[in-house]
Amino acid sequence: MFTYSSVLRACGCVSHLVQLHSSIYKHGLESDVFVRSALIDAYSKWGLPQEALCVFDEMPTGDLVVWNSVISAFAQNSNGHEALHLFKRMKRAGFDPEQSSLTSVLSACTSLALLELGRQAHVHVFKYHQDLILNNALLDMYCKCGGVEDANTIFTRMADKDVVSWSTMIAGLAQNGYSREALKLFDSMKDSSTQPNYITLLGVLFACSHAGLVEDGWCHFRSMKKLYGIEPGREHYACMLDLLARAGKLNKAVELINEMGFEPDGAMWRTLLDGCRAHKNVDLAMHAAEQILKLNPQDAGSYILLSNIYANAGRWDDVAGIRKVMNEKGIKKQPGCSWIEVGKQIHTFVLGDGSHPQINEIKIQLESLIQRLVRAGYVPDLNFVLKDLEGEEQREDSLRYHSEKLAVVFGLMNLPKGQTIRIRKNLRICGDCHLFVKLATKLEKRTIVIRDPIRYHHFHDGACSCGDYW
DNA sequence: TTAGGGTTAG
Structure with a gap:
């Protein structure tokens, strides 16, 4: 048992892992909880969470660590839904979640970008408020779910901060459009005793590139090696190119x-x-x-x-x-697709897909909103229509029914006044939708947050946190 | 003081 749980950590390829797995059977050690958690973890690290689940499901023996291993297998392989499902199973089976389980749950909420779910997980975390890793996971969750103010509050109150806390917050601010704040935070970090690392500098360069701060970017990039002993890697060059x-x-x-x-x-x-x-x-x-x-x-x-x-x-x-x-x-x-969370349900809108049950009502409301926006000075920007790829008659519709516009209108229809509308989408937002949402926040007096694959746009009172540079 | 689980980028 001792031997296998040690060796499993060291295996260097999947075929070795499979050989170790069968050798564990041969010696009749597959029900040992240490061996099982090590096996589950090894499959997970090699990107095979389904294999990990098989190991988990085939034996009734398990303890908290075995549960945590399988939950983290899915959290780390970007299957947040399965991770949350297993977390519920674990609670039903009578295990009390502790720091490690909750960290994985937060990471699952992060990958799903579900702020309300993340807030629910946060409630479980209160009794562990001194746990550094858990706090770091909370920071990341709030930053990535568009709750950057909550992240800031937690960060300020954290008694211990390590390089992960600082890096998470710097990148989080930058992704949410607060590049200058991110750079200020990097200055504070330098005044603290924490040394920046490879990832910290990526956040810093990301902040520069998303605010057009060319000189700052060069300055940080050129001084990485000298000041912090970090050799610029592929990703740092990619950021500079950007x-x-x-x-x-x-x-x-x-x-x-x-x-x-x-x-x-x-x-x-x-x-x-x-x-x-x-x-x-x-x-x-x-x-x-x-x-x-x-x-x-x-x-x-x-x-x-x-x-x-x-x-x-x-x-x-x-x-x-x-x-x-x-x-x-x-x-x-790839068709544009937007998601919005309303009443604990995720509603999905895909360009050209009219399958949402309220789609007719949404289109009527969208039409009326567009007319009101036009009266307020909105001019649809046809530069963003893919003239070449769409039929002539679809041209205007394709712009009008971009998935984020449908999701915005759906949010306006279904979320109470005063509540922020949060949308996530799979492609980057186009210039026309960006303008549309800016004007809509002014006209409707709402705050709208849209997360694209790279960053966030916080729209409020006719302006966006990205400063129209994205 | 022979063994297993958690956080940051792209």
Whole structure:
């Protein structure tokens, strides 16, 4: 038992793990709780939570650690629903959750971006208010669920803070559009006794890139090694590229790619491509797209970005060419999708999908809202319609029914006045929806928070926390 | 003082 639980931690590939697993059976040790938790954990670390669940389910023997192992297996492999389901099973089985279980539950709420659920988990945490790791998980949960004010309160009250607490808060502020506050916090961190690490600096550079702070970004990037002994890694370069590309310093971005000493990956070229779209550099865009498609010939996002760049430049033959290639290769763009939590239920809206039971009412309300917004000065921005990829008659509808607009209207209809409307979506928000939501918060006197895959937009009284730079 | 579970980026 002692041997296996030690060796399982050291196994270096899945096939070794499977061999150890059968050898455990051979020796009849599979019911030992130490061996079982180590096995569950090992499967989880190799990204196989279902295998971990099999190990868990096949024996009745278990203790709190075995439960915690299997819950964390799903929490860490981004299956928040299953983690929460197992947590409920654990409570029904008569086990009292403690710090480790609650940390996994918080991490599950974080990955699901469900603020109300996270608040419920927070209630269980009160009696452990001195636990550092648990507090860190709480910080992350509040930051990622759009409750950055709550995170700030907890952070201020934390007696002990380690590098994870500081890094979580710095990145959290930046993701929520509070870049300058994030940089101020980094200054306070330097005054404290905690040394920044690799991840802290990523948060700092992220803050700079999302606020267009080019000089600050360079300064932190160039001083990483000297001040903190941290060699800039691939991710730091990616952040710098993002900073330069967004700010329109495309030549500097290309210089950085050439000098960085890493092979640029698809995400880096994609960053550059997006900068080319924003700053209308067709030639560089073509080069970047070519590089991406060499690395990943099926990357739908790049085809669409490139085709929009061509469309904006009026190069309709090239637009048609891309559409043809996409058709031939069977490449489809991912449909936009938004989620909103109302009455403990998640409501999903997908572009072009009218399956929501209230969809007709929502469309009527949306139409009326658009008319009121137009009277208040809203002009739909047709630049964001994918002219090339949609049929002529769908053009206006495709913009009108972007999933976040449907979710916003649904929130206005169903959430009490004064309650913040929180939406999560799978793609980045388009400029037209951004304008629409800004104006809607002013007209309807509501606060709206939208989380996209990269960051948050806090809309209030006609403005957004991103300062229209995202 | 021979063994198992939790937090930060992309």
